[in-house]
Amino acid sequence: MPKGKYYIKNTLGMFNLYKGFAMIFMIMHHTYEKVPVIGILQMVSPPFIVSAAMPALFVISGYGFRKTTNKKCVVKQWNTLIIPFIYVLISVTIVHFLYYFFVFGERRVAIEETAKIFMITALGITYENFLGFNLPMCGPIWFILALALGNILFNFLLNHLEGIKLLIAAAGVATLGWIIGLFVILPWCILQGMIATFFICIGYFVKKNKLFTTSWSTRQKVLSIGTILVLNIIAMIAGDKCIMAYNYYSHGIITIIFNGISAVFVIYCFLYLNRFDGIISNAIRNIGRLSLYVYCIHSVEYMGFGRYFQYDLANNWKWHPALYSLSLFCGRLFLVLVATYFLVWIKGIIENREKK
Numbered sequence: 001m002p003k004g005k006y007y008i009k010n011t012l013g014m015f016n017l018y019k020g021f022a023m024i025f026m027i028m029h030h031t032y033e034k035v036p037v038i039g040i041l042q043m044v045s046p047p048f049i050v051s052a053a054m055p056a057l058f059v060i061s062g063y064g065f066r067k068t069t070n071k072k073c074v075v076k077q078w079n080t081l082i083i084p085f086i087y088v089l090i091s092v093t094i095v096h097f098l099y100y101f102f103v104f105g106e107r108r109v110a111i112e113e114t115a116k117i118f119m120i121t122a123l124g125i126t127y128e129n130f131l132g133f134n135l136p137m138c139g140p141i142w143f144i145l146a147l148a149l150g151n152i153l154f155n156f157l158l159n160h161l162e163g164i165k166l167l168i169a170a171a172g173v174a175t176l177g178w179i180i181g182l183f184v185i186l187p188w189c190i191l192q193g194m195i196a197t198f199f200i201c202i203g204y205f206v207k208k209n210k211l212f213t214t215s216w217s218t219r220q221k222v223l224s225i226g227t228i229l230v231l232n233i234i235a236m237i238a239g240d241k242c243i244m245a246y247n248y249y250s251h252g253i254i255t256i257i258f259n260g261i262s263a264v265f266v267i268y269c270f271l272y273l274n275r276f277d278g279i280i281s282n283a284i285r286n287i288g289r290l291s292l293y294v295y296c297i298h299s300v301e302y303m304g305f306g307r308y309f310q311y312d313l314a315n316n317w318k319w320h321p322a323l324y325s326l327s328l329f330c331g332r333l334f335l336v337l338v339a340t341y342f343l344v345w346i347k348g349i350i351e352n353r354e355k356k
Helices: 016-032 047-063 070-104 107-123 139-158 163-181 190-208 218-237 253-275 279-289 291-316 321-355
Strands: none
Touching (some): 016 291, 047 190, 047 253, 070 107, 070 139, 070 291, 139 163, 139 190, 139 291, 163 190, 190 253, 218 253, 279 291
């Protein structure tokens, strides 16, 4: 840890610490929310961080956003996000069928259940009821689709507007997405992508106005932190809640704006934590650097067999439930990271052969 005043600098990996934390937190949260355990995991999941976690990732995307033509933007989203989504879709289908068939031993049922998983994932449906059918949600992969659409929508706005007009237009798109979501469910995470447009816009404005890299006085920091804390207290008292995957915002655009501001604050705090340079912090940064791989592999694990496995394990667990949650979380985190580093290693070998 360096001595003296710490300054935030624009670097390629400045957000890796937060992205690494977000990946770990995501896996932990997906483990916690599916089991009736109130213990260690709930204690480290304050509503403030939970609500801002996903918006913060969109804000980070907006921070590094560069305007281009609409055609180039679509092509970029296809290459960087949609192709990985297709890989996840194929992998989820294969893994789910194999697990269901070998564990439950019924081929016909395995085919039927896998067909449901394939359809709901391909459509990017995050709700358990769609067109009258009771189906499992598409899992964490919704974020990839929402990010792709959000980037495309924001790039379109950026090519026509600037300044406060751009921010108002992005807020308008988010408001429209929220309102439509009150009446109808749309596939391919269209509504989440519309909301994401606003968060991406916030990140773009933060970068443009150098809010992360400008030196703030102690008074400004204290006032900002105090304001954020007061707003969070008010939000908790008012029952304000954001579940972006389900397009749920308890107070509509007010909740969306609040979570955008909270996301900026959370990221800012993590940027100051970059002063720490040790084994643990660097390990988390490395996870953040590979966050797309981690996200995709966790999606395969979660939808392929993770949901079934944790239910089966919960029914057969004989020790303290908190120990169950902790064991399951550590186990699936280890599995996801091993698979991630293995995939990166294989990819590196293939790329080296292609260069030769």
